[in-house]
Amino acid sequence: MSIITLNKIYKTYNSRQVPVHALKGVDLLFDEGEFTAIVGPSGSGKTTLLNILGGLDDPDSGDVIIDEVYVNRLSGNEKIKFRLNHIGFIFQAYNLIPVLTARENVEFILELQGVPKAERKKRSLQLLEAVGIPEKADVRPRQLSGGQQQRVAVARALASNPRFVLADEPTANLDSTSAENLLSIMHELNQQENTTFIFSTHDERVVKKARRVVTLQDGTIKDDKTI
Amino acid sequence: MLFKIAWRNIWRSPVRSWIIISALTVGMFAGIFSATFINGWMMQRLHDGVETETGHLQIFRDGYRKHPEVSVSFNSELATVVSENPLIKGISPRIMVQGMAASTETARGVKINGIDPDAEKAVLNLHEKIIEGDWFESPYKRPIVIGQKLAGQLQLKLKSRIILRFQDVDGNITGGAFRVAGIFKTNNTAFDEANVWVKKENLASLLGVSADKCHSLVVRLSDADKAMVVARELQSELTGMEVVPWKELSPELGYMTELGNTYLYLFVIIILLALGFGIINTMLMVVLERVREIGMLMSVGMSRRRIFLMIVLETVMLSSAGGMSGILLGMIAVWRLSYTGIDLSVWSTGLTEMGFDPIIYPEWDVALVLNIALLVVITGILASLYPAWKALKLKPSEAVRTI
Numbered sequence: 001m002s003i004i005t006l007n008k009i010y011k012t013y014n015s016r017q018v019p020v021h022a023l024k025g026v027d028l029l030f031d032e033g034e035f036t037a038i039v040g041p042s043g044s045g046k047t048t049l050l051n052i053l054g055g056l057d058d059p060d061s062g063d064v065i066i067d068e069v070y071v072n073r074l075s076g077n078e079k080i081k082f083r084l085n086h087i088g089f090i091f092q093a094y095n096l097i098p099v100l101t102a103r104e105n106v107e108f109i110l111e112l113q114g115v116p117k118a119e120r121k122k123r124s125l126q127l128l129e130a131v132g133i134p135e136k137a138d139v140r141p142r143q144l145s146g147g148q149q150q151r152v153a154v155a156r157a158l159a160s161n162p163r164f165v166l167a168d169e170p171t172a173n174l175d176s177t178s179a180e181n182l183l184s185i186m187h188e189l190n191q192q193e194n195t196t197f198i199f200s201t202h203d204e205r206v207v208k209k210a211r212r213v214v215t216l217q218d219g220t221i222k223d224d225k226t227i
Numbered sequence: 228m229l230f231k232i233a234w235r236n237i238w239r240s241p242v243r244s245w246i247i248i249s250a251l252t253v254g255m256f257a258g259i260f261s262a263t264f265i266n267g268w269m270m271q272r273l274h275d276g277v278e279t280e281t282g283h284l285q286i287f288r289d290g291y292r293k294h295p296e297v298s299v300s301f302n303s304e305l306a307t308v309v310s311e312n313p314l315i316k317g318i319s320p321r322i323m324v325q326g327m328a329a330s331t332e333t334a335r336g337v338k339i340n341g342i343d344p345d346a347e348k349a350v351l352n353l354h355e356k357i358i359e360g361d362w363f364e365s366p367y368k369r370p371i372v373i374g375q376k377l378a379g380q381l382q383l384k385l386k387s388r389i390i391l392r393f394q395d396v397d398g399n400i401t402g403g404a405f406r407v408a409g410i411f412k413t414n415n416t417a418f419d420e421a422n423v424w425v426k427k428e429n430l431a432s433l434l435g436v437s438a439d440k441c442h443s444l445v446v447r448l449s450d451a452d453k454a455m456v457v458a459r460e461l462q463s464e465l466t467g468m469e470v471v472p473w474k475e476l477s478p479e480l481g482y483m484t485e486l487g488n489t490y491l492y493l494f495v496i497i498i499l500l501a502l503g504f505g506i507i508n509t510m511l512m513v514v515l516e517r518v519r520e521i522g523m524l525m526s527v528g529m530s531r532r533r534i535f536l537m538i539v540l541e542t543v544m545l546s547s548a549g550g551m552s553g554i555l556l557g558m559i560a561v562w563r564l565s566y567t568g569i570d571l572s573v574w575s576t577g578l579t580e581m582g583f584d585p586i587i588y589p590e591w592d593v594a595l596v597l598n599i600a601l602l603v604v605i606t607g608i609l610a611s612l613y614p615a616w617k618a619l620k621l622k623p624s625e626a627v628r629t630i
């Protein structure tokens with residue numbers, strides 16, 4: 001069953017100067033438990049698509065429907081709340097809060113959700129264990145390697161029990177071993193927890209792990225393959 | 228966790244934070260020091276004025292203050308009635324007249340105060356300001372106590388003869404010879420120059436009035452702050468009399484303390500305003516440096532209210548750290564100087580002409596310090612608004628990709 005529907009999404013930047021048509025009528029459906037890679041050359045619209053999926057940006061026209069909620073029609077504060085409770089984010093540059101430890105970074109999302117302290121602590125440790133770095137719980141990001149930081153980011157993305165996780169080039173800054181490990185962890189979580197993962201990527205390793213590959217070119221879907 | 232993040236964020240750039248904290252510390256130290264210095268200065272003048280010159284309040288017959296005629300007197304037995312008020316600690320009846328004080332060399336216009344020396348001791352502390360001789364203990368027939376400045380002008384010493392001339396109750400010129408029994412020196416040379424003190428009975432007989440008459444009752448209270456209340460109470464009880472608290476007797480003393488307070492707040496506000504711009508600059512840098520982080524926080528679901536609060540908290544903590552350490556340093560300095568005083572003797576001539584003691588003892592005013600602490604927090608909040616607003620204007624989709 002589809003949990004995400006993108007319906008005729010159009011997005012143009014610089015519409016008053018030199019218009020850049022980032023997305024031109026994209027229609028997509030995502031089912032629960034998918035492990036999907038969105039690929040395409042630079043400027044094809046991958047990031048724009050991810051931003052619109054995550055409610056970080058609004059389409060000029062079309063609808064984003066997630067669990068029967070028209071996300072693009074929500075107010076600013078409603079979108080923030082929706083993101084907190086339904087979407088996990090993994091960024092290319094990890095984007096952890098540098099002044100918090102690994103555990104506190106994961107706990108932070110739970111605190112925003114109003115989860116009680118004891119439960120927060122328990123869940124954050126469980127997640128760090130799931131991503132294979134329980135011993136780094138009390139370490140701050142700058143003392144972690146890139147791969148370890150991205151694992152914390154995965155744990156943080158999963159903290160709120162989201163319906164799906166959006167990952168923007170998650171392996172772009174990692175060496176091949178770290179990238180492989182991270183992908184294995186995410187793949188495992190996808191299998192075990194049935195969490196939906198949607199990546200934008202250039203990385204062939206990610207593409208090989210994906211069960212569905214959506215190829216974008218010039219703002220339109222060139223190919224949509226389920227493997 | 229917001230508090231934790233805000234506090235730890237302050238120490239992400241320790242040098243920058245220390246610079247702004249140091250600026251706030253120095254600014255607040257200067258503010259506190261000036262505040263307590265001026266407060267001490269004003270309070271000393273106020274204390275001197277009330278304790279040495281006016282008393283807490285004075286009672287006159289209606290009309291005497293407008294036309295101080297010798298005949299506008301009243302029976303000093305009124306003191307017995309007045310003293311029933313439990314807040315009254317001492318009362319001294321006075322006979323007063325304007326006249327000339329002359330030595331063999333020269334003459335000066337003075338106000339002649341006829342007093343009961345013991346009663347006067349209970350209301351004012353002039354007897355403690357005697358630098359030569361004594362307070363009416365010498366066995367002279369007509370002793371007089373004069374100020375050092377007047378003694379210098381008239382070239383008088385202890386035991387010197389001085390002639391006082393004035394109008395008696397009938398308007399005739401009269402006078403008598405007195406002998407200098409004591410010379411006093413207060414912090415107000417104008418007062419020292421313009422007042423002489425003689426025994427009430429001596430002056431009464433020369434004026435031709437009964438010794439039980441007086442022109443004013445000088446009153447000392449157990450609590451100086453109650454002067455206005457007691458004055459109102461007495462005024463309602465005494466018909467045909469005028470009860471005047473110190474603020475009206477010496478309005479300049481009241482104005483001076485009010486002016487001092489206004490100046491203090493202005494001074495502190497100017498310091499805080501200057502520091503506020505420094506804080507805004509620092510926090511703007513903080514926001515610009517953390518665009519990507521703020522974008523991430525917005526992306527993962529941190530509400531705008533919380534982001535706003537985080538920046539406000541960080542600014543208030545930064546301002547409070549500097550502000551409070553400045554206040555603390557100021558308190559230590561003031562505590563020390565309140566014992567040793569600040570010696571401004573270099574300018575003593577000018578200061579004593581205006582009635583000020585050349586040694587200033589800074590003095591705490593708890594309300595003032597609390598108000599300054601509150602102003603520091605308010606400055607922190609105000610200074611955080613613009614940087615916080617800038618943070619809220621960020622678009623998460625763009626901010627999160629900022630390098």
